[in-house]
Amino acid sequence: MRKTKVVKVKNLKIGGGNPIRIKGMLKSPTSKKSLLLQEAKALQREGAELLRVAVQSEKDTKLAQFLRKSISIPIAADIHFKPKLALLAIKDGFDQIRLNPLNITRKKDIKEIAKFAAEKKVPIRVGVNSGGFKGRLTPLGIARQMVDKCADYIKILESQKFFDIIVSLKSADIESTLAANKEFSQNFNYPLHLGITASGPRLEGVVKSSQGLGILLNSGIGDLIRVSLTADSLLEIQVSKHILRFLNLRKFGPEIISCPTCSRCQVDLVKIVNILEARLKRLELKKPVRAAVMGCVVNGPGEASQADLGVAFSKKRGAVFKKGKVLHWSTPSKAIDDLIREVKKDGF
Ligand code: SF4
Incomplete structure (x- = not known):
C-alpha cells in the first residue's frame, strides 16, 4: 500500500x-x-x-x-x-x-x-x-x-x-x-x-x-x-x-454469502436472504460475521462451512452450519431463527 x-x-x-x-x-x-x-x-x-x-x-x-x-x-x-x-x-x-x-x-x-x-x-x-x-x-x-x-x-x-x-x-x-x-x-x-x-x-x-x-x-x-x-x-x-x-480493506458488521439460485433450488432463497439481511441489520452488529445461505448441495455445504455460520438447503430442508460443523437440520421457515440465535449466542 x-x-x-x-x-x-x-x-x-x-x-x-x-x-x-x-x-x-x-x-x-x-x-x-x-x-x-x-x-x-x-x-x-x-x-x-x-x-x-x-x-x-x-x-x-x-x-x-x-x-x-x-x-x-x-x-x-x-x-x-x-x-x-x-x-x-x-x-x-x-x-x-x-x-x-x-x-x-x-x-x-x-x-x-x-x-x-x-x-x-x-x-x-x-x-x-x-x-x-x-x-x-x-x-x-x-x-x-x-x-x-x-x-x-x-x-x-x-x-x-x-x-x-x-x-x-x-x-x-x-x-x-x-x-x-x-x-x-x-x-x-x-x-x-x-x-x-x-x-x-x-x-x-x-x-x-x-x-x-x-x-x-x-x-x-x-x-x-x-x-x-x-x-x-x-x-x-x-x-x-x-x-x-x-477488498478486505475494512470490516463492517455482517456479510451474507448467498448463491444466485438456479433450477436446482427448491426453496424461496431470495425471500430467505432478504429476511436474514433485514434481521441482521436490526442487530446493529459491529463485529464482522459471515453468514452463508445456499440453495443446494452443489456448493452449499462448502460455502456454508467456510463462513462463520450458514445454511445449505437440500430439497426442503437445510443443514445449519457453524464454524464448519453441521449443528442440525432445519426448515426454510426456521433456518433464519436458527442463524440469528447462533449470532446472538456468540455475540458477534
Ligand atoms: S448453490 Fe445450488 S441452487 Fe445455488 S446456484 Fe449453485 S447450484 Fe444453483
Missing part, C-alpha cells in the same frame, strides 16, 4: 496507512435545514466518517456550526468560484475546505486562503473534476490536464508553507481517473480522495464506481473514497462500505 503523509481533518486521520475513509455528501437543499440535518444524521449512522456540504452563499458558511450540534464527524465545505466563501467557511468552523483549481484561480486569493487555513489548521482538498474542462479530450488528455492543474495549485499552497493537502482527481470516465491518480501517486505523497464523478444512473454508477475505485484501491492507491451516484446519499455510503469490505 502506498504510504502518504497523514492529514488530520478535525480528529480524523487520512492517509499514511490509516483505514481508507468513507466520505458522504449531503444532497438536501441547504435552505432546508431540518432535512439537511436528518440526512447528515442518517449518513453518520450508516458509516460516513466525513461529510461534504455545498457552500454557495455566506448563509451556508454557518452550516458547520448548525450541523455540529448533532453531528460528531468532521464537516467539509465544497467551494467553487468565490474565494471569499473559502475564508468565511474556515472562519465559521468548517473542518476542511475544498477548492477547485479550475474556478478559484487567482494566485493572490489562493495564497490568502492558504495563510488563513494554516492559521486555523484547516486542511484543503484540491479537487479537480473532468467536468471543468471544455472541449473534447481523450481520457489520457483529461488525466494529463487534471494532474498538471493540481500540481500547479499545490506549488502555490506549498509556497505559503501549507502542506495539509488532500487531492482528488475525478473523471466520469474510469480510464482517465485511473491514469490521473496513478500518475499523481507516483509523484506526490499527499493523500488521495478517490471518486468517479458523474458516474451515471444507480446501477451503472455502482458498477463504474466499484470498478474504478476497486482497481485503484487494489493497487494501494487511495486514502478516502466518496462514491457519487445519481441516487440516494445513503446508498453511496452503503456502496462505499461494500467496496472496502469486499
Whole structure:
C-alpha cells in the first residue's frame, strides 16, 4: 500500500496507512435545514466518517456550526468560484475546505486562503473534476490536464508553507481517473480522495464506481473514497462500505454469502436472504460475521462451512452450519431463527 503523509481533518486521520475513509455528501437543499440535518444524521449512522456540504452563499458558511450540534464527524465545505466563501467557511468552523483549481484561480486569493487555513489548521482538498474542462479530450488528455492543474495549485499552497493537502482527481470516465491518480501517486505523497464523478444512473454508477475505485484501491492507491451516484446519499455510503469490505480493506458488521439460485433450488432463497439481511441489520452488529445461505448441495455445504455460520438447503430442508460443523437440520421457515440465535449466542 502506498504510504502518504497523514492529514488530520478535525480528529480524523487520512492517509499514511490509516483505514481508507468513507466520505458522504449531503444532497438536501441547504435552505432546508431540518432535512439537511436528518440526512447528515442518517449518513453518520450508516458509516460516513466525513461529510461534504455545498457552500454557495455566506448563509451556508454557518452550516458547520448548525450541523455540529448533532453531528460528531468532521464537516467539509465544497467551494467553487468565490474565494471569499473559502475564508468565511474556515472562519465559521468548517473542518476542511475544498477548492477547485479550475474556478478559484487567482494566485493572490489562493495564497490568502492558504495563510488563513494554516492559521486555523484547516486542511484543503484540491479537487479537480473532468467536468471543468471544455472541449473534447481523450481520457489520457483529461488525466494529463487534471494532474498538471493540481500540481500547479499545490506549488502555490506549498509556497505559503501549507502542506495539509488532500487531492482528488475525478473523471466520469474510469480510464482517465485511473491514469490521473496513478500518475499523481507516483509523484506526490499527499493523500488521495478517490471518486468517479458523474458516474451515471444507480446501477451503472455502482458498477463504474466499484470498478474504478476497486482497481485503484487494489493497487494501494487511495486514502478516502466518496462514491457519487445519481441516487440516494445513503446508498453511496452503503456502496462505499461494500467496496472496502469486499477488498478486505475494512470490516463492517455482517456479510451474507448467498448463491444466485438456479433450477436446482427448491426453496424461496431470495425471500430467505432478504429476511436474514433485514434481521441482521436490526442487530446493529459491529463485529464482522459471515453468514452463508445456499440453495443446494452443489456448493452449499462448502460455502456454508467456510463462513462463520450458514445454511445449505437440500430439497426442503437445510443443514445449519457453524464454524464448519453441521449443528442440525432445519426448515426454510426456521433456518433464519436458527442463524440469528447462533449470532446472538456468540455475540458477534
Ligand atoms: S448453490 Fe445450488 S441452487 Fe445455488 S446456484 Fe449453485 S447450484 Fe444453483
